[in-house]
Amino acid sequence: MKRAIYPGSFDPITLGHEDLIKRAAATVDELIVAVLVNPAKNPLFSVDERVKMIKEVTGKIPNVRVESFDGLLADFARKENAQFIVRGLRMVTDFESEMQMAQTNHVLNENIDTIFFVTSLKYSYLSSTTVRETAAFGGDYSKFVSPEVYAWVERRMRDLKS
Ligand code: PNS
Numbered sequence: 001m002k003r004a005i006y007p008g009s010f011d012p013i014t015l016g017h018e019d020l021i022k023r024a025a026a027t028v029d030e031l032i033v034a035v036l037v038n039p040a041k042n043p044l045f046s047v048d049e050r051v052k053m054i055k056e057v058t059g060k061i062p063n064v065r066v067e068s069f070d071g072l073l074a075d076f077a078r079k080e081n082a083q084f085i086v087r088g089l090r091m092v093t094d095f096e097s098e099m100q101m102a103q104t105n106h107v108l109n110e111n112i113d114t115i116f117f118v119t120s121l122k123y124s125y126l127s128s129t130t131v132r133e134t135a136a137f138g139g140d141y142s143k144f145v146s147p148e149v150y151a152w153v154e155r156r157m158r159d160l161k162s
Contacts, residue, residue: 002028004084004115007073010035010050011043012149014131016088016123018057023117024086025061032080033058037070044132044156056148074108085112090119090126 006024010017010033025031035050045053047068058064069076077085085105087098102114126144134141135153142150 001030002084003030003032003080003082004028004086005032005034005073005077005080005082006086007034007036007069007076009038009041009043009128010054011041011045011128012050012131012145012153013054013057014123014126014128014144014149015146016090016119016126018146019120019123020086020088020117021058021064022061024115025064027115028084029063031061031064031086032082033064033066034073034076035066035068036073037068045152049152053149053152057146072108074105074112077105077112078109083111083113085114087114087116088119089116090124 004024004027006021008017021031021033033054035047035054037047043050051066051068054066058066067080073085085102087102089095089098098114098116102116105112105114131141131144131153134144135157141153145153
């Protein structure tokens with residue numbers, strides 16, 4: 001059983017993330033999308049909201065499971081019996097930190113290998129930060145996220161303004 005973890009903040013999940021999830025799910029038996037519980041960050045959405053949102057947009061992919069984790073990713077991978085971590089590379093600027101993370105995770109858990117997917121060209125500019133900033137300043141971010149996620153972000157922006 002080939003099991004991979006796709007970890008991230010997903011605040012919120014973008015079309016770039018969704019594209020990677022589809023491609024990664026097609027290469028392994030099970031893909032766990034894992035939302036990091038990171039108390040140091042001040043997120044737009046709670047971890048529970050992000051898990052719910054990801055479940056909404058990945059519900060049709062049978063071999064995708066959505067979880068949250070805290071602590072070390074290497075420990076979560078051990079607990080889940082996963083052999084792979086999946087990450088996307090958008091630009092060359094991602095490379096340095098991703099290499100460091102992959103090597104650290106391999107030292108912390110030698111059963112783990114990181115698989116990199118090159119982000120599809122049409123999403124290579126995209127990040128959750130882009131979505132949050134565009135939405136906060138009233139720009140059109142409908143091309144950045146799926147309709148379900150768009151509704152979540154619209155609601156949150158309305159709540160923040162009221
Ligand atoms: O979407 P992000 O914010 O780029 O994801 C970063 C993430 C969640 C993959 C990374 O911060 C992580 O794995 N954190 C867990 C803590 C950990 O395992 N650190 C050691 C490896 S660098």
